[in-house]
Amino acid sequence: MQEKVRIPGMGGEDLLFLTDDQLRRGIEAMFFAYRAFTADPDMILADLDYGRAHHRALHFINRDPGLTVTALLAVLGVTKQSLNRVLRTLIDDGLVESRVGRRDRRERQLHLTPKGVALERRLSEAQRARMRAAYRKAGPQAVAGFRQVLEAMMDPEMRSQYQAMKELPE
Template sequence: MSEPGSGGESLLFLTDEQLRKGIEAMFFAYRGFTADPDRILDGMDYGRAHHRALHFIHRAPGTTVNNLLNILGVTKQSLNRVLRTLLDDGLVESRVGKQDKRERHLFLTAKGAELERTLSDAQRARMRTAYRAAGPVAVQGFRQVLEAMMDPEMKRQYLALKEGGA
């Protein structure tokens, strides 16, 4: 039985108790993760769904509606409701595709980019504080565990975004 400190790998970090703590940490941390943007959006006519759309359009300018649908993991009807308001309010611009005229390519307007920046600044500020407090080694572990937690398809999406932005 692998004894802790005996030189072999201790498996004590895989006990149900440790796993439960990890689960609860995810629950409480995710609340903090979304708290700042939520606070900013509260009072505007937008919500978390608008934030997500803005984020990924910012990340992948010119993305198609279908692509965004896959990334966000919602139905087109659900996305459409959100996208509709962003388009009407002039935060997002939709351009007909040049190769394929069925596709719509999405871009942030100056106004949209401004709101995106406000939201992501707030979210990054918390992230930065947490990163700084935990240190670079912890951050690497953080990312490793999160990646291992994703569904394969989600991980594919995540890595595709990472490459594009690197």
Template sequence: MRDKVHNVGIGGESLLFLTDDQLRRGIEAMFFAYRAFTADPDQILSEMDYGRAHHRALHFINRDPGLTVTSLLAVLGVTKQSLNRVLRTLIEDGLVESRIGRRDRRERQLHVTDAGAALERRLSEAQRARMRAAYRAAGPQAVAGFRLVLEAMMDRETRAQYQAMKELPD
């Protein structure tokens, strides 16, 4: 039997009431979706002795060439020590370059190399295909609703970072 979602109007507003069971199922769906979403890149990363942090770093450096280490720290929400380990590996393996900042020579700006861009593309291809198929199956209204739900789950600072990323050219 399917759970019912109740919409109750109060003062012209429509409020959505979900049971704890429905919320638990939503949480579990996110866990399983994330596992499926990361499975293909995890396989590639494991062959290289890399982890998800390497993928995330490559993704955001590729997305925003010249991204500073400080900005990447803020986006990833990790410690400086853990990011330094990841960056050191990516730089030593020739996937990322660290350049001195043009305006502030104390800054380190990050750029993916051709090899880094190729790896990032390979890691993301399966994820894009999975997202594309899911979006097509769900339809435009569901996609818009899904984005709204994801954005509503973000705290104010995280949402601001996400909004700034959306403003970058594709």
């Protein structure tokens, strides 16, 4: 399909003519794709009386067990009060466990319970299924480009948060 392989960015400034119309299509692609991206977990969540905010909390606690409330706050980019409401229901429902920090007893280290792990898996598997299908359909080269553009779109500070996550030991 694409015969020419050009290495973007690095050295020779590519002549990249971007019309407003091309950019608009990218913008709309983001809009529609993001809606699709959240649709599957949203359906599962609706049945359980949870929302996207719960999903996000479960996701980040799952991928970095023991992270503190403050750390989670920073990743999610919401206020303490906003997160607290969500976190409270997750703790009350037995999906998340809040342990007093060993190093610093003021901190609360967040972990998923087996029940929490189960829901997180169910949600993320739905999301992964769509992502997997899209990746397969678009092919490996497209996937690389996809990731490159998304990373370039982030703010430097968000990007470093994201990079830190990417590197996390298994």
